Amino acid sequence: MLNNLLEKLMRKTGILKNLIFRRKINIKGKKINIPVILELSCQLSETWMIELLEKILPEKEGVFLDIGVNLGQTLIKVKSIEPTRKYIGFEPNSVCVFYVKHLIKNNQFENCTLLPVGLFTEDSILSLESINDSEVDAAASIIKNFRPNQIIRHQTFVPVFCFENIANILDIDKIGIVKIDVEGAELEVIKSLQVVIHHDRPIFILEVLPVYSNENKARKERQEELERIFNLASYSFFRVSKTREGNFINCKPIDSIGIHSDLNQCDYLVVPSEFTGKMQGVLQEAVAERLLATL
Template sequence: MFFKRWITKSQSTSLQLVDNVDDDLKMQLDITKKMGAAFFWIGYHEFNEWRYLHRFLKHDMVFVDVGANQGEYALFAAKRLKKGIVLAFEPVDSFFNQLGINIKLNGFTNIRCFNCGLGQTAASMPIYMAKETQAMAHEGLATIYPSNDRGHFVQDIQIEVFDDMDNTLALNRLDIVKIDVEGAELSVLNGMKNAILKFRPHILIEMNEITFNTAGYELNTVLEFFSKLNYTAYSINKKGGLSVVEQISGVVNCVFVPNKID
């Protein structure tokens, strides 16, 4: 209850070093923002998703983090990928710089960072966020699709196509992809379709009916994308296990898993 009351109060920017994320990870965070405050006060932001990753990740896997923000997923994965690698994509300069700081705080050498977004066409385009108000701002909501509540221009960003980065990435495996890009999810998927077909990774993705609609497509469009590639949608329970999803609405993180081919 105290946390809920605290986040509604007007706060000035306050960077804090939180040194017990996932027990021993260090992150420098702005605790006046919703994600930073969640880590500071309760120790996590998306608990079920982390439990799923803890169960799924093996030491030699390749994890792609699209919309890495300040690094919560990239750091969590890197800690477990002792012989693997994390590819982290973050186009907003302020978050990209914060990501770099948090990587250095933990001494990780198995995270490769890319200061760009991903999509189906390489381009430079503006990105937007909500204006900061007296209520706590959410630092995870930058979008290339402006709306009434997210229309504040932040900067121009670079978009690259994952499938066109073969020489740069030099991948021989791809085990899991996390995508949270506030409406650009379908574009990201289309731009990495060849890699998905080749490597058949698990894909953890935010299914958000509002941001999809703002971007001009429907939830069913994403479901059809995965259906054509022979994937099934799963929800994540409190123990990190997966259950087949019959219907998706609102906002939910789903894991799309490739079906076994007989």
């Protein structure tokens, strides 16, 4: 706590811009070294994912694919729960890649591969548009005009590849779990991974930002196409339920994502149909364990 207060004070006074140091956090009893480099620092966000990963990682062997690494928020969770799990991350923002390399080195994480590219339906150079002044804006998107009512503060040109065109350079036997957080580019990522979907049948942890209203036709059509791809591949959707503080409650099966405006309801577990029954059992056990812990 003292380290966090000190970091906030130095950030406010501007001292942090000229410092490089480390702080420690604890995830499930494992200490993680968090480098702080010129105001870059991985924060422990989306705590709901810790309990979810704790339940699904033992149930699904294979590579953990992290699409949209940002500052390594998912990486530190995976490595806290299963340190030896093979991890491959895709991140087109070179500043984020620079930081995450230090994060991996500072913790001596094993079996980590970091690719400085995004996933897309073609090999190209795209504009990564940021809506704030941060060089590591987690809301930056490669989908042009994804937030039409927001002012673009700056843009960076980044490389993107179709997964099939770079898969041969990766040492992958089988992909077990895929996390996707790409601010609107989920459809392109899923299209890029269609061979993986049909061959490896991985579990997906997926963020799909709200459509908000029927008037938002572009988002609505993209969301419906995303659901159609998964439905044709015999996958089932579960919506992640969280507390107001962001802690995990449960995953509830849904027929469709639908139209809503709740940013607390935009995380999903997408599971192959042959694994749905087992996954429901695992999730019910998690709820029962939490109830027993409160007695």
